[in-house]
Amino acid sequence: MNASLLKLKTYLISAYNCTKVKWYKQDMGESYEPAVQISPKRVNSTHNIRTHRVEDNGVYICEIEDRNKTVQGKVEVLIKAPPKVIIDVVKGISTTQIYLEWTVYAYNSKIKNYHLYYKNGSSSEYRLYVNDPRISETNTSFVMNGLQKSTKYSLRLEVQTEFAMSARNENLTKTVETLTFDPDFIPNISINGFSATSVTIGWKEPTEDIAPYIHYYILEAKKKFENISRRAYHSRNGKNLPYMFDNLQPHSTYIFKVCACSEYTNKCGNWSDEMEAATSDDTVR
Numbered sequence: 001m002n003a004s005l006l007k008l009k010t011y012l013i014s015a016y017n018c019t020k021v022k023w024y025k026q027d028m029g030e031s032y033e034p035a036v037q038i039s040p041k042r043v044n045s046t047h048n049i050r051t052h053r054v055e056d057n058g059v060y061i062c063e064i065e066d067r068n069k070t071v072q073g074k075v076e077v078l079i080k081a082p083p084k085v086i087i088d089v090v091k092g093i094s095t096t097q098i099y100l101e102w103t104v105y106a107y108n109s110k111i112k113n114y115h116l117y118y119k120n121g122s123s124s125e126y127r128l129y130v131n132d133p134r135i136s137e138t139n140t141s142f143v144m145n146g147l148q149k150s151t152k153y154s155l156r157l158e159v160q161t162e163f164a165m166s167a168r169n170e171n172l173t174k175t176v177e178t179l180t181f182d183p184d185f186i187p188n189i190s191i192n193g194f195s196a197t198s199v200t201i202g203w204k205e206p207t208e209d210i211a212p213y214i215h216y217y218i219l220e221a222k223k224k225f226e227n228i229s230r231r232a233y234h235s236r237n238g239k240n241l242p243y244m245f246d247n248l249q250p251h252s253t254y255i256f257k258v259c260a261c262s263e264y265t266n267k268c269g270n271w272s273d274e275m276e277a278a279t280s281d282d283t284v285r
Contacts, residue, residue: 021062021063021064022062022063022064022065023060023061023062023063024060024061024063025058025059025060025061026058026059026060026061056077056079057077057078057079057108058076058077059074059075059076059077060074060075060076060077061073061074062074062075078108079107079108080107080108080109080163081107081163081164082107082163082164082165082166082167083104083105083106083107083109083111083159083160083161083163083164083165083166084104084105084159084166084167085102085103085104085105085114085157085158085159085166085172086102086103086104086172087100087101087102087155087157087172087174088101088102088103089101089141090155090174090175090176091176091264092176092177092178092179093143093179093183093213093262093264093265094178094179094182094183095149095150095178095179095180095181095182096145096146096147096148096149096178097143097144097145097147097178097264097265098143098144098147098153098155098176098178099141099142099143099144099264099265100141100142100143100144100155100157100174101140101141102140102141102157103140104140104159106159106161107161107163109161109162109163109164110137110161110162111137111138111159111160111161112137112160112161112162113135113137113159113160114135114137114139114157114158114159114160115128115157115158115159115160116128116129116135116142116144116155116156116157116158117129117155117156117157117158118144118153118154118155118156119153119154120148120151120152120153120154121151121152121153126154126156129144131144131145131146143264143265147178148178149178149179149180150177150178150179150180151177151178152175152176152177153175153176153177153178154173154174154175155173155174155175155176156168156172156173156174157172181209183206183209183210183212183213183214184210184269184270185206185210185214185260185269186259186260186269186270186271186272187203187204187217187258187259187260187272188203188204188272188273189201189202189203189256189257189258189272189273189275190202190203190275191256191275191277192242193242193244194277194278194279194280195279195280196250196251196279196280196281196282197246197247197248197249197250197279197282198244198245198246198247198248198279199221199244199245199248199254199256199277199279200242200243200244200245201219201242201243201245201256201258201275201277202242202243203258203272206260211236213262213264214236214260214261214262215235215236215261215262215263215264216233216234216235216236216261216263217233217234217235217236217243217258217259217260217261218231218232218233218234218258218259218261218268219231219232219233219234219243219245219256219257219258220232220256220257220258220271221245221248221254221255221256222254222255223249223252223253223254223255224252224253224254224255224276230245232245236260248279249279250279250280250281250282251278251279251280251281251282252278252279253276253277253278254276254277254278254279255274255275255276256274256275256276256277257271257272257273257274257275258271258272259271259272
């Protein structure tokens with residue numbers, strides 16, 4: 001964003017013996033500007049603001065004191081500029097999918113839409129990505145689908161706001177490759193322990209080539225011969241600690257299953273095989 005000069009002016013009536021006007025941004029330091037007497041009862045003051053970034057937005061206050069009272073005025077400054085979008089993360093997440101994440105600087109203008117362009121290594125021209133679903137104006141991440149296996153792609157993202165279109169910048173192009181395999185993982189669960197009111201289940205970690213694409217698990221437990229189920233979220237933290245279902249009924253059989261999920265797609269893979277376990281009797285002997 002280029003710097004620009006913004007002039008704030010104030011004209012006050014009936015200001016006597018005033019030589020300076022105090023200007024300041026709300027919650028920031030003060031600045032004094034000369035007051036120009038343009039008539040016996042009228043004062044003119046100009047405050048220059050050199051705007052560099054969106055943080056220069058804010059409420060600016062001018063304050064004049066004469067021998068009778070203090071007069072204060074406010075003006076709200078809202079900076080607008082052509083938007084900018086920077087791709088922060090780009091990653092192949094399957095043989096046909098690419099995940100991208102970005103930061104957008106809209107500079108106080110509403111985002112209307114995004115335009116995602118791509119080309120593979122054998123192509124000389126970019127194509128507009130038009131597959132469904134499209135990128136929403138509220139998105140800051142997206143998954144491209146329908147791509148070719150083990151293929152290098154160059155990506156360029158542009159954003160349109162109500163103020164302007166982002167500048168096309170080849171330096172912001174990102175290159176990424178789709179995977180040679182699909183990182184599918186189905187947990188193989190085991191019963192690690194039980195009590196009268198709880199059952200602990202566990203499973204082995206995914207292999208090293210698949211682990212980066214698995215972020216959490218969804219676990220389900222339901223009492224045998226009943227349709228009501230309980231679900232739980234379990235983060236994959238690298239240790240994959242066992243999970244304990246508590247508040248179960250004593251001397252009852254439950255059915256458990258687990259599926260692995262990706263934060264890139266917000267989707268989960270196939271469920272594991274079901275595993276039965278029975279809580280113990282809570283009779284005190």
